[in-house]
Amino acid sequence: MRGSLSSSRLLIVDDEWANVHLLERFFREQGFTNLQTTTDSREALPLFRQFRPDIVLLDLLMPYVDGFSIMVQIGRELMADDYVPILVLTADITNVTKQRALSSGAKDFLTKPVDLTEVLLRVRNLLQTRFLHLEVRQHSEELEQKVWERTRELEETKLEVLERLAIAGEYRDHDTGEHTRRVGNLAAAIAASANAPPGVVRLIHRAAPLHDIGKIGIPDHILRKAGQLRPDEREIMKTHTTIGGKILSGGRHALLQTAKSIALTHHERWDGTGYPAGLAATDIPFEGRVVALADTFDALTQERPYKQAWSADDAIHEILSQSGTQFDPDLVRAFMQLSGNTDLIALSRMVESPTSMALL
Numbered sequence: 001m002r003g004s005l006s007s008s009r010l011l012i013v014d015d016e017w018a019n020v021h022l023l024e025r026f027f028r029e030q031g032f033t034n035l036q037t038t039t040d041s042r043e044a045l046p047l048f049r050q051f052r053p054d055i056v057l058l059d060l061l062m063p064y065v066d067g068f069s070i071m072v073q074i075g076r077e078l079m080a081d082d083y084v085p086i087l088v089l090t091a092d093i094t095n096v097t098k099q100r101a102l103s104s105g106a107k108d109f110l111t112k113p114v115d116l117t118e119v120l121l122r123v124r125n126l127l128q129t130r131f132l133h134l135e136v137r138q139h140s141e142e143l144e145q146k147v148w149e150r151t152r153e154l155e156e157t158k159l160e161v162l163e164r165l166a167i168a169g170e171y172r173d174h175d176t177g178e179h180t181r182r183v184g185n186l187a188a189a190i191a192a193s194a195n196a197p198p199g200v201v202r203l204i205h206r207a208a209p210l211h212d213i214g215k216i217g218i219p220d221h222i223l224r225k226a227g228q229l230r231p232d233e234r235e236i237m238k239t240h241t242t243i244g245g246k247i248l249s250g251g252r253h254a255l256l257q258t259a260k261s262i263a264l265t266h267h268e269r270w271d272g273t274g275y276p277a278g279l280a281a282t283d284i285p286f287e288g289r290v291v292a293l294a295d296t297f298d299a300l301t302q303e304r305p306y307k308q309a310w311s312a313d314d315a316i317h318e319i320l321s322q323s324g325t326q327f328d329p330d331l332v333r334a335f336m337q338l339s340g341n342t343d344l345i346a347l348s349r350m351v352e353s354p355t356s357m358a359l360l
Helices: 017-029 041-051 067-077 095-104 116-171 178-193 198-210 213-217 231-238 240-248 254-265 286-301 312-321 329-341 344-348
Strands: 009-013 034-038 055-058 086-090 108-111
Touching (some): 009 017, 009 041, 041 067, 067 095, 086 095, 086 116, 178 286, 213 240, 254 286
Parallel strands (some): 086 108
8 A cells, every 4th residue: 555645646537628727736736746637538548558547537528538438448458356446527417427427437426516625535535445455455465375375385295295105115115216206207208298188297297106105015025025926925916006095095186096096007907917906998097007108117127136127228119019918009109209209218317397298
């Protein structure tokens, strides 16, 4: 709010020079120093745009453009939450004119010849209302900003907790914790290459690192075994999908729901021979199909106690050979397009936002 009403911007529009001169001189005597006037109604709208007045004193019956039309023009310049009062000063004292003026946007109405003291009181009242409106709007904007900042802080905290949870789940495995991030990066890039909506890409990027969270529930002697698992041990290892689904179940946020879906379905196969539910083709959720491909590529290209790391070319060839059996053929095509344009291993290690990766 301004320090004083006298610093307010007043725009006076009247085709009679004597009226304009009288009002201008009077308001300056009252301490108002920021005035613009015109006797040519055609200048009213350009002056309004340039001067951005706090109040408009407007005659109605003028040549070229009448006051009713000017009010319509001004109304088109204002946002829905703007409040710039218009005080109509006119010699037409009929109720019809008064009602039309008020319905056209005028906030108050005085008949000529005007009482200058009354004009001053009306102007002050309207300006006080305007500045109170501005104060309320500013306060509302500040509150909205604080709510937005708090919401962003909570969102960042939530994402950080989920990232730590993903790392905790992998901490017991043979990797260093980088596998979760690599799978998230690569899955987001594959989803973007498959023309998934940006919102889906962002969800997959954040949720994919939780794909193996269920390994928290797998015994160490199985999880950390250096050699190949026995059939019974493999069956126990497979339960990490359902364990992960239970850990992530019940969440109302789309991120947790996506993470649950990925944890449950990233070992399903396109031909229906995967686990835990034996889903096939598009019965497997899109996010599960994407992470299945990203997880496999990363697992093949990383050294483990029971195997050497494959080259990127060998891993790409293996994935291509499994198109239509283990993997969604459309996603394999998107993966191949991506692999032709970028170094997949370098991409998976990037520390980038999902938005930037969506541009790949």
